[in-house]
Amino acid sequence: MPHPPVLPDLPIRASLPALLDAVARTGTAVLAAPPGTGKTTLAPLALAGLIGDGPQRRVLVAEPRRLATRAAAARMASILGERTGERVGFQIRGEAKRSAATRVEVVTTGVLLNRLLADPELPGTDLVVLDECHERHLETDTACAFLIESRQVLRPDLGLVAASATADVELWTGLLAGDAGPAPAVASEPMRHPVAMHWEPPRERLKPPDGMRVDPRFLAHVAHLVDRALDADDGDALVFLPGAAEIRRVAERLGHLDADIHQLHGSVPPAEQDRAMRTGERRRVVLATDIAESSLTVPGVRIVVDAGLVRRPVVDHARGLPGLTTAPASRAAADQRAGRAGREGPGAVWRAWSEAEHLRRAAQPVPDVAAADLTAFRLQAACWGTAVDDLALPGRPPAGAIEAAEATLIALGAIDADGAATDRGRVLARAGLHPRLARALVDGAARVGSAKAAEVAALLGLDKRGKGDDLLAQWRQLRSARDRQWEQEVKRLARAVPNVDRHASDDEAAATVVALAFPERVAKRSGGQWLTAGGTGAVAAEGSALSGSEWLAIADADRSPGRAAAVIRAAVPIDGGLAREIVGEETVERVEWDAERRDVAARSVRMVGAIEDASDRLADPDPALVRAALLDGLRREGLDLLGWSEGARRMRERMAFCRREIGEPWPDVSDAALLAGTDWLEPWWDRARRRRDLERIDTAAALRNLVPWSEDLDRTAPVRLRLGNGSEAAVDYTSGTPVLKMKLQLFFGAKEIPRIAGVQVRAHLLDPAGRPLAVTADLASFWQGPYAQVRGEMRGRYPKHPWPEDPADAEPTAWTNRRLRGA
Template sequence: MTPPAFPIDALLPRLLATLREHARLVLEAPPGAGKTTRVPPALLGEDWLGGRRILMLEPRRIAARAAAEFMAAQRGERVGETVGYRIRFESRVSAATRIEVVTEGILTRLIQDDPELAGIGAILFDEFHERHLHGDLGAALALDVQANLRPDLRLVVMSATLDGERVARWFDAPQLASEGRSFPVRLAHPPARAGEAFPERGWPFHLRRAVAQALAESEGDVLAFLPGRREIEQARAAIAAGDDLGAVHAAVDLVTLHGELSLAEQHAALAPASAGRRRVVLATNVAESSLTLPGVRAVVDLGLAREPRFDPNSGFTRLDTVAVSQASADQRAGRAGRLGPGACYRLWPQSRRLEPARTPEIAQVELSQLALELAAWGSDALRWLDAPPPGALAQARDLLRALGALDDDGRLGDFGRRVLTLGAQPRLAAAVLRAEPPMQPLACELVALIEARNPLRGESMRSDDFRLRVQALHAWRERDTAGARALGAEPAALAAIGQAADAWRRRLAGRTPATDRDTRRGGDPAHRESTAVGDLLMHAFPDRLARQDANDPRRYQLANGRGARLGDASALYGEPWLVVVDLRHEARDSLIYAAAPFDPQRLARDFPQRHRRERRVRWNRDTRAVEAFEELRFDAIVLERRVVPAAPEDALPALLAAIRELGLDVLPWTEHARELRLRVQSLRGWSPELELPDFSDAALLRDLEHWLAPYLNGKRRLDAVQAAEVSEALSSRLDYEQRRALDAQAPVAIGVPSGLERRIAYAADAPPVLAVKLQELFGLADTPRIADGRVPLTLHLLSPGGKPVQVTQDLRSFWERTYPEVKKELKGRYPKHPWPDDPWTATPTHRAKPRR
């Protein structure tokens, strides 16, 4: 068969010449250029390849299969001869295979199993712009292999939308760009009507109107992009129920395209329309790149996609519905311009701004699988385009230690290697591998149920008992469709889950699954016990094993130290032990969404290394005393507790911790001690050169071990602390010279002209105050000062009865301007006291006039 011409063909001679001189290359080529299916065959005759195989990495299974089938068809061969593919649970390769299209996890496994990559001459990373986690890891591992073991290995990064210069710098490689084959695409933003904005229920009708408009205004097929299978079914139902399409064109076929289709359904979706008919293809973002959909002249884009995000509620990476990036939106629109001028109808406001490019998965997914791969590789010092976030990587390693996949030093043991080779998310792999042989079929079902969307619908979907999902799957297994529906399950979802469970069983056992009822349902009848599901899931979620609170039956203590609670309508109320599969994190106690009971006797048998007996000391807020216990714990869960005497060496840290928790006001402060703190803090601000110690709350709490701890030795209760001890402890922070400076520059009291001493009141955020009767200051011209004259006192001038008359820091101005008026008023109110006309020369006094 003569292969069709593609735009990439003109670039192939230059590409081949570049790879003869360089071991790495970055190739930019827009959709439709032919890079996926033309570049690998072009490399087969190169001398440097030496008859070895070419691996091409495809991010999606449907694209991997389609690319292999297209290349094989161009050679007039069947898949599995010169061109083959390997994807999850499916392989079509032979000894004759020279081009092998693989998905990302397969590539990682090949490199880990054979770091020298014997028999492989080149690795091509197609659609690298999608930035999947395994794609980034595979590229980093391949670079490490090339640098240390295989300098002859050729590496090519290919993409349609890529920051080519940045990737070329990271890859240290020349950069080539191919022309595409595209025509102008007209962009339109048909407005939504009231109630049609996503995610409201009316959006399918907005899409239906846009599809009808596309069919009316263009020729050929229409490709509609939706985020997932659920939205595809909603859109299909809305379009099929409306008259819009019939009025525009009677010969329209509705076709769906997503990753969960069977092989035959995928082939049908990728085939051209029958003569005289048009197609509306409802697709996920699998149709953005790699796949060729013949006949498309218009695109309807909802502007959404499912992308992986780490969900701390479940502990897994889940697919979230998010707005597409500008790069994805442009690539989707380009699908309408392959055959001629086209149109793209974007169902979002034209004013909305999109992110320029997709965020790499490595920055937003759970990294336990990556951490496991790095442990197997023996190093994480790889050349990353975007390095994994250190915090997320550390959290992932903590989880792997809890699962038993890594030892305390972060090394991979035998069990960790088994987890790695199984290829599942580490939590799920641990559950399957820890299962006893009779229970492994049930474990495979649990893996499939957790990986899939909840198959229950309606009220059943709100049930927090995970066993209900298992019960529905078993009803479907027994061909009891009515029973599955009665449980609120969707048979189509159960069918997909059942297929995934069978695939896991084949992978685990290496044999075709049996069909008899007992084997399919778990072999040993023990699975019917109420705790069978939880007994298996506890190995996937050892950090989420939970014990019921003795005082609140809806509250649970998790092994990771957090609290969780059941909802008001929980089906699990009264269960003493739970393994929590899904929850919603909240500030205090998380809300349990899905869980199952388990047998607590298995804790000691299955997790002996996580039990520890230790002495614990704590502060009892109610008794204001230190208590000591000897506890047997499973992580943060207390299994047994016995009261023991609190030793002095245990009590002191607990008392200090209590003071830090409750604050300094919990101590018995004397007025002298409070005043001392204010004087020192004030003088620290006025005279920093004195280098006085910091007496602020923060500093004193931070330094409790040095100034207060010696006075707490032997005490077990805060009530035993005496006020005199606190004062002495505080005073001991000042040496002799500092005390002298404090007394001289921030004195407790100051002498006034009447011959008496009056106390100075210090405050944290205000000037010092001297409250004194006005008559005691007769003859004093200027305001008294402290701190070597730097700080004037704020004078609160009092009447003979002690009532405030004036507040001032300028005594001279008071005598000159204010005193005459004050004198008139006070002379009438206090006639027995002297009120001289000249306060400058009057004798100061604190008494009334003497009797004659």
């Protein structure tokens, strides 16, 4: 009889009876256990009946990351004194170790979703543990929703446990609620090892992360902290950095250390990941992304150095540019990382930011569902057959992101107009790739052969790209290096499509598969950058091997917030003819207002998406398009494009006066009103074809047509105004208030200035040379007061002109004294 396993002394052991009881009573539980308590290893073994006295079950444990999946299975197997693949097994994409004896199987959430879509009843599984729910990975959220529905409709006997290090207990107990109410919550005490905290921000002011770029001086600071931490504290060090590029740069700076330097990120081969997880004779420094944040304990670690950064998804839905950006890690994520230092004993944490900044950070990470590309999720929901709004998700997806995903899937032929999955969509979903890559694999195999299509799709899907942006060079490097993980994925994908043999060059194969996956990212050079079919500008890094290419198929581009153009991270040259074939082309009549020529330009244009590929002059453009271009020009350039005579301008001023002072039925003749439509310019507008035709329009006649039939413009706002003394002059309406400008002598004998439409006219009194002397609206008061001073000044300057003492009773005249005497 085999000896019972010797269990590690972990806090979760005290909570296992409560967990087993909760599952026995309700079939569900929420396990809230801090890092290092044993929830990922001991809890599944207990639920499967492999330790303790619980019932025998077959348990499926879902982890969000491949590294955690393999590590958790290995740890559980070692607790049982077995090798992985016996009573504890695992499956990740492209690799599996399990047998008929397997009772606990650890899988990635992606594998779990594929199994659910293949058979929602999950035959042969008694209970599912969803680990690390607090991280809010999209696949974990989706699997949870599918499992809840499966329990409600098909498998009420299927147990479901949501396990989390920092669970929002109320959220998950509510989601897993049954007829008896919320799911039971089971908590575990945290590890009690003390952890010393060091706050060590850079002393100099550094640039914050910009897109995927992290200031090299900051990485130098992190490397310096590693040096200091190793000198000050005992044990191995776990260093958190945002991505593989930063890990490589910091590793280069630590080459002088008397320690083993390990890199731990998603594209590191499994064998290297396993070595990073094992202690050795020398101290270790493990440089890791957030894949080491939870789910597993890295043995020997007593020191955590945290750069405090994380890569998170960003999506430009309008232009089809999903990608990543670098941001500060949340307080919850930083606490998860810090917990790594105290799992096996007292430890120390060195944070590369200040305590004050820590308090300003977000409390929790942004859930994937709120920021990620939702195309794969929407296809999974369609294949599952439940409307997105009806899924029991822990967070609602943004409506705009769902609409963008549906548009992509309809374009791929994966869902129909009603949102239901098509046969083609089910084929794409079974490929275990993002729908775009699945489409590229399936359609690319028919074009370039299944072998090469699988190789390029595996390259894109695994993100095995190295330095530089030349995807073709990176593909060839992978081949020569015989990358095991990539080769396994190639074999898996090749089995997913019919075997097709085509003799296509590497250049053609890479370009074809990338363009099929991302047709909106096919780009043509335009000036100093490329313009994508989706309408986004893209630039290559200085010295890029892609610089001489006219056409590119872009696999990855980083469009940081605030930047007009995306930075190409991976692309391959593509032949223009192939680009047109895959993206599609159409010939359109483009009739536009040419701002440089200030006239209409009519062309027949060949468009490849948003790319203007070629054009010819259009001899006989559609008149409606011409008029639209003229109207656009009129709105851009303003009403001065029309032919405005002096009479037309004066008429518009008079009409504006009537509108302002009287209102309806007088029309609005402001710029905005006249530019709102063209009816007032008929019939000239209907015959206009170019700017010259606009200049010939009789705007005075056009305005006259706007005058209401019941009104008399000449009577309401007369062109000329006669005073009581018989003098008359043109009325100036330019300022909005009617103005009468005449030489002062022409106002002699006038007692008052009339009104127009109830508005008092202002008189501008001019000297004999036509220069302003005075402005008044009350002529009688002017004669009695200010005139005396004006007379005194002007008699000496203009002695030949009359300046009577009593102008109110004098005769108006434009003549000099001599002419008057001669008369």
